[in-house]
Amino acid sequence: MADEKLYIGEQQDKFNQTSSEYLHVNSCGIQRTMGAPYRVIRKNGRVDYHILYLVTGECRACYGEKIYVLSPGGFVFYEPGHKQDYQFGKGIDTTSFWVHFHGTGAPSAVADCGISPGPHLRAKNSSAEHFFQLMVKTFYPGGEIFKTRLNGLLLMLLSELGETKKQAAVLDKIAEAVSFIHLNYYLPIDINMLAKMSNLSRSRFLHVFKEQMGTSPLQYQQRFKMEKAKELLSVGSLSVSQVSAMVGFDDPFYFSRAFKNCVGMPPSAFRKKHGEK
Structure with a gap:
């Protein structure tokens, strides 16, 4: 860069x-x-x-x-x-x-x-x-x-x-799943695949993930998507529809509602306030 x-x-x-x-x-x-x-x-x-x-x-x-x-x-x-x-x-x-x-x-x-x-x-x-x-x-x-x-x-x-060693072993199990979400945040999330990746049952994976990360995998991914959207809106000339697609939303109107619920303002207002001058 x-x-x-x-x-x-x-x-x-x-x-x-x-x-x-x-x-x-x-x-x-x-x-x-x-x-x-x-x-x-x-x-x-x-x-x-x-x-x-x-x-x-x-x-x-x-x-x-x-x-x-x-x-x-x-x-x-x-x-x-x-x-x-x-x-x-x-x-x-x-x-x-x-x-x-x-x-x-x-x-x-x-x-x-x-x-x-x-x-x-x-x-x-x-x-x-x-x-x-x-x-x-x-x-x-x-x-x-x-x-x-x-x-x-x-x-x-x-x-x-x-x-503790026990806690470390549990954290190690979900570390790969968390990294996978970070690197593939724009893709639909598959809980069963993440659980298998972590060598845990679906229910155990969901429990451990929320215990360690403070939220569910779906909510965690949603928050991560919004951080990425904020980044794209701040530094580029991409349209809201383009940003929506890049972070994994098929419907830009649904993206705008989700963004406002998370950030407190619609994407257009965020860009106006934080975008490059």
Whole structure:
């Protein structure tokens, strides 16, 4: 993408260091793209641990040769030395938290909390976001007292993002189904196929999906379609009928009603307010 901002970690990273302390937060913060396309590449990863958590919008993360589409509540956990490649799309106002940390106790803290490397597809976690906010506020004053408090908040964050082995196994089962919805959002959804993909019965799949993602697969797909429609309406000259077809609606009038119910205004009004000038 021609106007995409590219961040090359090997050239631009600061505070990328190991620590002999038990825990040490190298940096943390919050980022909002305001709809501008942005991509981060670290071919050799970092020497510390990295957590990227999505608050709003969408993030496409490449991990292990697969592309995962994160929605709010999802996060990626990178271990030291692992390649990082993720991007935020044009027209999608995305907000994310991030933290880089290291220390002799970091490996055991991560393991004890049950956080495995890679993408984690979750529903929004208000407690995790609260700890991120407190960490960002605590990081900048500096000093030993603040450092101790920061390490405590980091442990609270890890425990909030962590999961038992049983929970991890359940989440792994539906991760492929969630990614399938993200990549094929414009197609009719087949619950039986998604359940089979997850090695679960239909009823168990529906229960687990709603428990972990906060909504049913059909409602989740509908919300995702609307986010895509907002993106298309914001950045292009496509007609409402064209956008409707691109996100999987045969009837543009039904699309307009669904869009208004979800967003609070019809597609034409959204374009007038948020479209490129």
